[in-house]
Amino acid sequence: MSKTKEYIHKLPISFKNIRLIRLNLPQKEQFVSGIGVRNSREALIVEWTDANDVKGYGECSCRPDPYYSAEFIDGAIALVNQFIVPFLKAEQSFGDLLKLLDKIRGWNFSKAAVEMAALQVIEKNTGHSPFELLENTPLQKVPVGISLGLYTDLNHIKKVVKNALETGYRRLKFKISPNVQTDFFEDINPLLFKADTYVGFDANGSFGDADFEVFNYFANSYQTMIEQPFAPARFDLLLKAKQENPSVFICYDEEIKSLGDVIKLHHLGVLDEVNLKVGRVGGVMKSIEIIQYCAKHNIPCWIGGMFETGIGRILNLRMASYLPNARAHDLSPSDRYFLEDIIAPNVEMENGFVCMESVKNCQVQLNLLEKYTIEQKTIASTC
Structure with missing residues (x-):
């Protein structure tokens, strides 16, 4: 692990709550692909709030059905609820969060949304991000x-x-x-x-x-x-x-x-x-x-x-x-x-x-x- 990556892993992130928000955005027109027909975009937004009420947002971009990948929105909600939030601490490092997420096999869209929301909070608080x-x-x-x-x-x-x-x-x-x-x-x-x-x-x-x-x-x-x-x-x-x-x-x-x-x-x-x-x-x-x-x-x-x-x-x-x-x-x-x-x-x-x-x-x-x-x-x- 390089020194820079080590530094990113050590960035602190506190946790107060997560709000799971299911949206349905109307599209301008119908979209048809080899997967199926879609008239609106159903999405899951993860809102991470830290101890100081700083908020970050991540988007779980899986489909509502398991036709693009095995992942789907109802399952993503259950995963975050049962296997992520209960193991979050009031205070932890970004590296601690990554270890928690890596323990879960699959469910990449859900894990990415949580990571994204946490990173927004970290960047707002420290000015640093993995893009470095x-x-x-x-x-x-x-x-x-x-x-x-x-x-x-x-x-x-x-x-x-x-x-x-x-x-x-x-x-x-x-x-x-x-x-x-x-x-x-x-x-x-x-x-x-x-x-x-x-x-x-x-x-x-x-x-x-x-x-x-x-x-x-x-x-x-x-x-x-x-x-x-x-x-x-x-x-x-x-x-x-x-x-x-x-x-x-x-x-x-x-x-x-x-x-x-x-x-x-x-x-x-x-x-x-x-x-x-x-x-x-x-x-x-x-x-x-x-x-x-x-x-x-x-x-x-x-x-x-x-x-x-x-x-x-x-x-x-x-x-x-x-x-x-x-x-x-x-x-x-x-x-x-x-x-x-x-x-x-x-x-x-x-x-x-x-x-x-x-x-x-x-x-x-x-x-x-x-x-x-x-x-x-x-x-x-x-x-």
Whole structure:
């Protein structure tokens, strides 16, 4: 453990209570992916209050169902209630908190939310954070892309693509599945090839052994990133894809839950790119370890999103600012998805970039937090 990391672990954090806040934010429009259909964003917010009533907020960005990962919101609430809060002390170090979280196997989104909330309190009180472990100077402007859902209407997808290109996104990432209408892409190709915008695809693990005809269409026609084409742990299908299409460029998402997963895929020779989601790997400290490994081994890495509210979005942008070589991150502005976000000022984009200075002083708006709360519970310290 380096001296700097040791210092971060020793930072103090007191604990008074945690409030678990379940939100439901209306979306501007329906979003369809290989996982399913969503009309609103249901999220769990962790509010950590210390002995001096300083508050920090973390977002548990798992879904309400176990269809992206095994984790889901009701389970996350139970986990924090039963296996985290009862073991928190009135006074502890950040390292003590990490040991408590590391003892729990899995449930990375839940652990990340608690860690994030605690880190906000620590940074407010001490001015220090784990981001000090990252050596490069953070970007002032972060390039961002847009994730586009599955569409069943050609005119609609053309309209969406034109709007995204005119808005200036640095990357367009299309959701795909074995049932996607490939002829739609033949129609929109003229729009894509004329634009100075990187194009990628994301299958959310929806392709199986019987779906290689559609997979090969995207692999051969575009020579670009295909994100998580197969279900996690279907290494046999990854090998088959690489054998049939040696140049196929696969980005991993659901497959990566830890640094160990990155190292394994790298050593097996199938790791082309990493979509790093802070919540999915267990939080800020775990993300920093992965970023450092990818930098050391020249593995492309960018920050993905889970349609977070502004709370999670700001943290993701901050992490993204330390990745200077990434083409773009899945971190659209607040008004891309929600009728109303719960922070102010909103995350805004200009010409495909988010200015980090503009989000430096974003604050949670308690009136909006309460407006969209559908369930809440406060759990006090017992120590």
